[in-house]
Amino acid sequence: MSTLPYGTWPSPISPEHLTSGVTKLIDVWVDGDRTVWHEGRPSEGGRQTLVVADADGTTRDLLDPPFNVRSGVHEYGGGAAWVESNTAWFVDWDEQRIWYVDLDGGEPIPLTPELEQPRSVRYADLRPSPDGHWLVAVQEVHDTDDPHHVVNRVVALPARTPGVPHVIHGEHDFVMSPRFVAADRIRFVAWNHPNMPWNDTDLMECSFDPQHGTTGTPRRIATGSSFMQPDGDVVIGDRDGVWNLWRVDADGEHAVSSGPDEVGGPAWIFGLRDHAVLPDGRRVWATGGRLVVDGEPIDTGAAALEQLAPGDGTLTAIVRWSDRPSTITRFDVTSGESVDVVAAPDTPLRDGDASTPEQIAFPTAGGATAYGWFYAPANADTDAPVDDRPPLVVMIHGGPTSCARPWFSLATQFWTTRGFAVVDVDHRGSTGYGTEFRNMLDGNWGVVDVEDCIAAATFLADQGRVDGDRVVIRGGSAGGFTVLACLATSDVFAAGACSYGIADLSVLAADTHKFEARYTDRLIGPWPEARDVYEERSPIHHLDRFETPLVVFQGLDDKVVPPNQSEMIVDALRAKQVECEYHAYEGEGHGFRRAETIVHQMNAELAFYRRILGL
Template sequence: MNVPRGSSARPENPAPGRWPSDFSAAQAVAASADYSDLCCADGALWWLTFRPEQGDSVLQRWQDGVTRTVTPQGHSVRSRVYEYGGGSFCVLPGEFEPDCLLVFVNEADQQLYLQCPEGQRLEPLTQHPECRYGGLCADLARRRVLAVEEAHLPGRVEHRLVAIGLDGSRQLLASGADFYHSPQVSDCGTQLAWIEWDRPDLSWTRTRLMLATLAADGSVAQVQSQAGADEALQQPRFDASGQLCCLSDRSGYWVPWLFADDGPRKLPAIAADHAPAPWQQGSNTWLPLTDGWMALSWSEAGYGHLALRHSVSAEERRLAHAYSRFRHLCSDGKALYCIGASPSCTAAILRIELATGELTRLLGEDTTLGVADLSRPERLLYLSAGGESAHGFFYPPRNHAQKLGQPPPLLIFTHGGPTSACYPVLDNRIQFWTQRGFAVADLNYRGSTGYGRPYRQRLQGNWGVTDVEDVLAAVDYLSQQGRVNPAQVFIRGSSAGGYTTLCSLVAGAGRFRAAASLYGVSDPLQLRAVTHKFEADYIDWLIGDPDTQPERYVERSPLAQAERIRTPVIFFQGLRDAVVLPSQTEQMVAALDDNGVPVHCVTFADERHGFRQAAHLAQVLEEELAFCQAWL
């Protein structure tokens, strides 16, 4: 790696970007524990905790004020259906004794295991090494588990809905569609709903809501579609009266609809997205309650809100005002539980009394950074190409021991997906940079979720163009506002964000001092050839048909356009990555090196797509910072 000379600042008066800080990479990573799959069952609250130090996910239970880990040592609960998983466990009450039973997906072999958390019982429920399981749902009336089954067969991958009995018996419920998502059983046990779709559609472009009758033996009968012609549906739920509800974007936003016998009817809700794109199983951003009430979370201008709303009167009660993102809602009838996050808290498990709105934090802590050190997100709204608006969040440098006497360097964050989003909540990676004098712009470029269907669809055919326009426009906007130093702009991104980062280096030659790509896409045509089934048509949707529009794949391939990149780049790659294969990074590194561009590559032998081990996450932050500081 070649490092420019004369770039170090005087220790007694460090320039922005070189501020010393006690907030280390290890501390930033240690504070990144997360929770998911919250549910109420058997008189307790259950959830998964991701532990970065161990690199695993364990099931925990909260009951009578006590939190207990129930996953046996040596196991990790995580599904890899569609590679992104979700819905990795469910709880069934005990039949003849007070002990409940758990069914979970073991990360190592992707099989279902039956566990009695109060005893020593732990046994495999499935033994199909060619299959993975996810999206688990308890069928309480029949004491069995419904699941999405992903079968890796010679030359193909098949998906179906299955029921697995507690004796290991298997019953096929639905097959023939390319994808299945979110099975749900009515409380009475007579109805089954799910989401399905076929290629080339995607889970956020067009799906079908299916409703079926369950016979006494558990088989499926009278299957009918409840979907319209051009809508994406997600998170089907049965309300207290047994009527089917679901989020649909037919009105332009994901909002709840009631699918009654006389036709679908939109339920009262703010005209805003009530869910992100359904990459994973098990999402729960809204919930029908009793007496006509619903618990709803939604996003406005990127900020999350939570409320109770009546499905007839539209009466609203806002909740948890200090929080700006809400996930995995569930209820025990007395309280609403959710995973919340705020600008000062990465993730917390919240309990909210339905009658009074009183909030109690069960788990999760505010940042250890003081008020003078915490950089809070500011809404970023600016004009991009064609006069269209683009969104994001701006984080100014903050360090109580330093004064900002000049415009700071800017680091652009480009999120993955790309049909995803960033949120105005505590991200310790961002604080790691702002502590050292960098300003950070976390962008929700056009094509991100949370701003309605038309905004989400803006990347169709335009990946590598629209997102890049928004990156360059953000740099111009912040420079013109005097918020950043236009001569010290850096950019980084992971996965699809790595692709946007590399494409920005091609289009914005000379505008960036250095860049970082974490398991990023460098050749979309290669990705298209080897990617997994869930994303097999995604590249065509994002760029176009390579048979009829081959020129797009040349124009928008950072690898093919490598000679136009003169910016130093550091790469990070997991060698077990099945989404963006290591060969993509290897070829990009070689191409830049051949062109004399300063380049460095860090690989991790046991990481997949998205790093999980704390030591590796800390190493990434430290090496990325050192690389960027070398080019200040």
């Protein structure tokens, strides 16, 4: 065992390990004796494809390049494919058209028309009718002359005959989760600005004629809750202050599940599936790593179960573990026994290298409590001097309506194996703690998130678990905004890393995509009436206290947080001679997908911290 200062340990994880041979598991389906999954591949420039595991266990790609299974609706996408009845329907990234292909192979066939302006009409959340003759989807239409004019609606089209979809509903600003809840009924979720799908939404229903594909006028059947994922008469809602399952029928609303552990999470993307119905009629759902079958829990030992795919007496899911990479695993819903359909890939970690998450609760401003996941340094071959304390990497999730996830991540182990401690902060406003905690961010973005990140670092330093003089902070998107706000208003942090973060909230309010165009009305105040508050919360207007070294990473194709946000803070800090590195990437959008970008970012960020901290 070698003895070296924290932060200088040799690590078995290189930046290349974060992308080489790594796939991102996105979705999974069970279709007869086949399992099909959707995966992303950094090594192929972030391309996403569908993979089929046949009955004999052999696997094959269903779609070859240049097909890239990814939706552009809301810019964040999701719900880009559906598999059923030996058919895969999918959205291709380049043109955003819907295609279908037989699982036995063959050439994919386009269903929606080719457009003069590619990507001007986009699709997501595809679902076939029970008889397989029709398809419903979310359609997003972009005005080619006015980029700020975008229309979202529910449409239907023949499932295997090319044609023009017909509109079912386009009266709300947004729609999500159109589902055939019976042969003759469709339900979907809809909402208007300034709400987001985790605020007040409407649960809508319309009749459907399966012979002609026509629909009746949609009507609102429930409102005033955050409804998500309708499946039959059951939907996720937060009527009792926690996301639970509710049955909505002619007799009203009735709780199906209860308790403090939430079912599902915020609908940033389409296609989430946190509950389902087995062929025998039993309902299954997941809360964290616990599988529940008609109210009977099965402890799987996992950190989370996602994209539930029911089978005959089985439930297949993407499984997130705290101590190893994700798998696709099939559970027997009676015995709880399981088998991996897609096993966890090998990692370079040795016994003793992995750091597992420890949940912490800590006091913060105003007598409140915030939460986080703490990862101690771990290395099989190296320890630190007994009087040394590790530098701390404070991580902030995006959103900001989202949460830190205690899932195994090589990107987290990248830091801990080098002798850094990590805390992944769930500030007030994070999800997973109920509606009241989630709503604590309303009107307080740029305040409570900043207070809680500072409180997390101070709490761990006061406990003697980290070196309070060597604390760095990193985050992307909304988390990048919190990084900038922390550095502009405090001296707790020795350095920061901001990925596609927000420097000027006023500029963002006037120049972002439709989905989040009014998000800040709730987080900060109505725009432009609350302009003074926007300016007060914007890091670009607090440069007088901003002296902390910063490294900035930005995708030049980002439509959510445009490059001008990174460029303005970089230019301002350089003008006042604050140390600031800037790395911009052609072809990258909101969130980096290409292997070369990820490798470059991690190398640059590590070198930056080590130089600033003198490691």
